[in-house]
Amino acid sequence: MQYVMKCWVFIIVLSLINLEGADQISSPAGTSGYRVVALAEKMISVVGEVEDFQCKTEIQYYREGNEYKRYRFTFFTEKSGNVRLRFSRPYPGVSAFYRKGDEKITIQPFRFLPIVKFRLSLTNPRVISPSGQRIDQGTIDYLTRFFYENREIIRKSKSQFSEEEDRIDCMFWAKDYTGREELNRYRLVVFKENWFPARIERYNQKEVPIEVITFKDYEIQFTEEKD
Numbered sequence: 363m364q365y366v367m368k369c370w371v372f373i374i375v376l377s378l379i380n381l382e383g384a385d386q387i388s389s390p391a392g393t394s395g396y397r398v399v400a401l402a403e404k405m406i407s408v409v410g411e412v413e414d415f416q417c418k419t420e421i422q423y424y425r426e427g428n429e430y431k432r433y434r435f436t437f438f439t440e441k442s443g444n445v446r447l448r449f450s451r452p453y454p455g456v457s458a459f460y461r462k463g464d465e466k467i468t469i470q471p472f473r474f475l476p477i478v479k480f481r482l483s484l485t486n487p488r489v490i491s492p493s494g495q496r497i498d499q500g501t502i503d504y505l506t507r508f509f510y511e512n513r514e515i516i517r518k519s520k521s522q523f524s525e526e527e528d529r530i531d532c533m534f535w536a537k538d539y540t541g542r543e544e545l546n547r548y549r550l551v552v553f554k555e556n557w558f559p560a561r562i563e564r565y566n567q568k569e570v571p572i573e574v575i576t577f578k579d580y581e582i583q584f585t586e587e588k589d
Contacts, residue, residue: 394523395516398534401552402510408557409503414440415582417558421500423492424571431492437577439501441585447497458497460484467497493564493573494540500575502559505539512536515545529553529560539564546572556580 416438423431434451438444443462449455455474460467466481467489482489484496491500498504509516521534530552538546549563562575 394521394532395519395534397523398516398521398532398550399510399513401530401532401550402506402513405502405506405552405557405559406510409506411584412441413583413585414438415558415580417577417580419500420576421491422574424573425492427570433491437501439503445498445501458489460498462498462503491573494542495573496540499539502577505559505562508539509536509548509550519545528555556582558582 416436419435419437421433422429423433432451433449435447435449438446438448445460445462447458449457453471455472457470457473458467459470465484467484468479468481469489470476470479472478484498489497491497515536516534519535521532523532524530531549533547533549535545536548538544544567547565547567547569549561549565550559551561552558553560558580559575559577561577564572564574566572
């Protein structure tokens with residue numbers, strides 16, 4: 363009788379091991395997707411604790427897979443909702459200002475003549491990027507919230523999630539954040555030092571690059587300084 367019981371216990375344990383292994387093999391995409399969504403939640407939480415920050419930003423735009431244009435600017439944002447971009451390429455000296463929720467942006471074309479300003483709609487073709495990106499769609503706050511809003515697509519689609527000691531590197535599918543209908547493939551690199559993005563790559567459905575955004579030299583002021 364004891365022998366029979368041992369056999370049954372062995373069979374049950376073996377079955378459970380096989381089932382567990384089958385889950386791990388069949389759902390890596392789903393597991394990665396949930397981890398990407400959790401990362402977006404973490405980033406939203408951290409951004410919500412920030413009083414203001416600035417960073418240097420570079421965006422490479424592609425046309426038919428080849429680099430087309432490259433923009434460089436310093437990005438400033440405040441918890442109050444004020445946002446400023448100071449360009450160094452291709453418009454050195456030009457600054458752009460807007461307040462979150464506004465439909466217009468103020469352009470200051472000459473740093474040495476601050477009195478010279480003009481207002482444009484955020485949808486004006488003159489302030490739309492080569493990839494169709496509005497200025498207010500390139501903020502870290504907008505992008506992290508956009509990724510979280512796409513959580514169902516991210517969880518159900520094929521994704522990758524790699525975690526190292528100092529960074530997280532993931533790839534996933536989500537909607538085109540500029541408002542077009544087709545899905546895009548994104549690569550997101552986040553440093554654990556501050557949980558802000560270091561790099562965001564966007565590709566079309568044929569895996570052809572659309573744009574690459576890099577962020578560096580963060581200066582972050584938290585609402586309550588962390589230890």
